[in-house]
Amino acid sequence: ENIPNLEVTDTGLLHLFPTQFNSFGQRTHSGVSIVDWFGQGVEIKTKCRVERLEFSKEQGQKPRCVGVHVKYLDTGMTERLSLNRDGGKVIMCAGGATPRLLWSHREELGNDQIGQHVNDHIVMPLGLYVVDKSIDVTPRDVYIPVFATTVWQPEPEQPGQETVCCFDFFSGNFERLWFMIAHLYLAFLFPNWLKKFVIRLPWLFNIIKNVIRVFLQGVNLIINLLWGLYNLLQGKPWHDDPSLITAAIKFNAAKEGCYSRDDSRIELDFFGEEEQSHFNQDKVVANSEIAKHMALLNGLGEQPHWLVKWFLRLVTKMPYQENQIEEYVDVYSRRFLLSEQHLSGGCLFGKAIDKGLDNAIDTGKVYGSANVYVADLSAVPLPRISTQMTAYLIGFHVAKRLCVGGE
Structure with a gap:
């Protein structure tokens, strides 16, 4: 009874999908x-x-x-x-x-x-935005039961096959959201070749993850200090903890992977080019859909302070404008590649x-x-x-x- 049947009469409507969690975080509706x-x-x-x-x-x-x-x-x-x-x-x-x-x-x-x-999502985290203060953000909103979907279709005579893209949204106060998506930043801070090595050694992965969390705590302390000073200069209280919202775009890689012959490894091919045409559908999809929905993303809230935005751009290349998307996709595909790793x-x-x-x-x-x-x-x-x-x-x-x- 928890799965609704919606008669869609307007493809532009945004439908709320019921969350699988109750108010205590228990998975009661799945x-x-x-x-x-x-x-x-x-x-x-x-x-x-x-x-x-x-x-x-x-x-x-x-x-x-x-x-x-x-x-x-x-x-x-x-x-x-x-x-x-x-x-x-x-x-x-x-x-x-x-x-x-x-x-x-x-x-x-x-x-x-x-x-x-074998296939898995390509997950591309997008920018952080400050939520309107009139909107009450609760701990349940850390994973908002709202997602937006869109279909990418190749242009006439363009290679590729249509695919569905999903925008997932996350919200919460700065520190909670920051630590919730810490694993995404862990992926951002290491090139692909190093990630492949690290994930084979659980003890090393745990050490690096904790180091990243300590690093994020330091960054969080600096940002809170600067934010507090900024609030004082604006005549606002020091502890004005903002709520943030962010999104991630997900879509299946164009090329399927497979298990290796010795069945011990999964081989995926993200952002892979076609051998003859050199067409890279994953890059085209990412560039096209992020650009198409940049206005939606920028409408989630106000862009953060220029110093925070500068730091995010420095570390992750996250785009806030259309002319920044191509660089983000290119750098992401070479260095920051992230998937749903568990393949659930x-x-x-x-x-x-x-x-x-x-x-x-x-x-x-x-x-x-x-x-x-x-x-x-x-x-x-x-x-x-x-x-x-x-x-x-x-x-x-x-x-x-x-x-x-x-x-």
Whole structure:
């Protein structure tokens, strides 16, 4: 009942999408909320990792998963969880490890598309703006349940395929918002080659993340000091903590990635050029859509003090004017590249799974298997436009399609 059906009569309307969180920050309105976690048939396991799937094939039938082998991370013990042969199903979340678990069964399942369709959002943070003081900003607005979508389409005779872009909005007081998006600035401060090295060493990543946070605290202290002095000169109170709003544009990379042959790495191709035409769709989309919506962004609030804006431009090249966009996109693509990294809901299985168009209860089923399903975005009849929308809908959609007789 939490998913609205809107009859859109005006494509220019802005629709509020219901937040998946309640006032306490609990995820009460999402796919996971439809499960009775205290029911007799639900057994929750934590601190365990799925190591492999076990398949069995009977004459004339498709391979069926009959066991899930897990390892308990706190004890190192392993266990085999058996599935009911009559109606047992394995429903896998769409995450970075899912294709890895199925990779070794490609030949057995006769499905060579597994691991060949990997994609993720390109995320480009945009400028910070000061919110109108008459607007009351609460902690829940840190992730505002509003997003704007638009479709990029190539010009006639221009290469490329249409894609959906999403603008997500974030708001809060300066310090809260600053630290919430600290991971974005972590990405901004290191070139791509160094990020690839850092993310392979968790201990080094944690050290750098904490160093960045200390750095941000120092910058925050300086900005608060300058802001306080500025307020005093304007005859305002020293502690006039402004609320800020920012946005990020997200869109799928034009080129799909894949799993490497040894199944240990995901290879993505962001801002990749076509070999023959040298057409770079990702750059064209970013330049076009940011420029097209610059007036919307500048209408979010007042631009920050020139000193703050100068610092943001110095570190991130974030654009506040149309003539700054091309430089931002170029520098971003070479140095600041950021994706949704966890690939939550983003490992597109594409042709490897059934979309359920012919039979609803086959939604998400891995081709070649009898009882393995993936709650992946390629099984959902929606463009991939928002992380929040994904988390809200994807599990619900697949679970509901698999539900037979309301059970």
